[in-house]
Amino acid sequence: MVEIKKLTKENLREAVRLVCSAFPPEGELESADMELPASLNPVGYKDYLDKTQMTDLKYWVAISSARLVGVVGIYSYQYEKTNTAWLGWFVVDPGVRNGGIGKDLLHFAIEQARAIGKKSLKVYVVPDEDGDFRSFYEKKGFKFVGSEPWEGPDEGLTKYYYELDLKGGF
Numbered sequence: 001m002v003e004i005k006k007l008t009k010e011n012l013r014e015a016v017r018l019v020c021s022a023f024p025p026e027g028e029l030e031s032a033d034m035e036l037p038a039s040l041n042p043v044g045y046k047d048y049l050d051k052t053q054m055t056d057l058k059y060w061v062a063i064s065s066a067r068l069v070g071v072v073g074i075y076s077y078q079y080e081k082t083n084t085a086w087l088g089w090f091v092v093d094p095g096v097r098n099g100g101i102g103k104d105l106l107h108f109a110i111e112q113a114r115a116i117g118k119k120s121l122k123v124y125v126v127p128d129e130d131g132d133f134r135s136f137y138e139k140k141g142f143k144f145v146g147s148e149p150w151e152g153p154d155e156g157l158t159k160y161y162y163e164l165d166l167k168g169g170f
């Protein structure tokens with residue numbers, strides 16, 4: 001049984017550790033070890049939020065048998081329409097993947113975005129040797145809206161953008 005709870009000061013360190021184990025910080029502008037704490041303390045992280053133009057960060061964790069096994073979040077950009085949200089860091093512990101926790105977390109994030117009045121939820125996917133999660137989002141109703149070369153450290157990859165219309169059903 002998995003419970004989805006708010007990120008708190010108490011579970012922050014474990015949540016950052018889980019996200020960074022899947023996405024080791026590699027000097028990109030946007031990083032989990034800044035965004036998760038920034039979601040709890042936006043005033044203290046004002047410089048980071050201004051630099052990245054992020055706003056309204058919210059994070060949740062999945063707890064199973066008292067263990068933190070997943071993280072998901074949503075955020076917006078200051079320069080975008082206020083009714084648009086992006087899916088934030090989204091990771092499930094490798095030991096419990098493929099058991100439906102990811103779908104539960106994604107569903108939860110979609111409902112949270114809808115509950116605060118967002119009309120659209122965006123995500124990007126960068127398929128690599130570890131997987132291609134485009135169909136994971138397509139099955140949830142996300143539509144492909146564009147692509148561009150990935151500018152991260154791994155060369156030759158493509159960044160695919162997807163968007164879910166939150167006015168529709170899930």
Ligand SMILES: CC(C)(COP(=O)(O)OP(=O)(O)OC[C@H]1O[C@@H](n2cnc3c(N)ncnc32)[C@H](O)[C@@H]1OP(=O)(O)O)[C@@H](O)C(=O)NCCC(=O)NCCS
Pocket residue numbers: 022090091092093096097098099100101102103104124125126130131132133136139
């Ligand atoms: C994406 C992630 C959060 C999903 O969590 P999860 O608990 O395994 O999710 P679920 O069990 O609900 O569903 C897993 C789905 O992903 C698919 N999947 C599993 N591994 C995959 C891979 N390497 N590539 C593509 N799809 C994969 C499964 O087939 C399943 O889809 P199906 O039910 O339609 O068959 C998890 O795989 C993860 O943490 N990955 C590493 C971090 C990451 O890449 N996050 C962002 C993805 S854009």
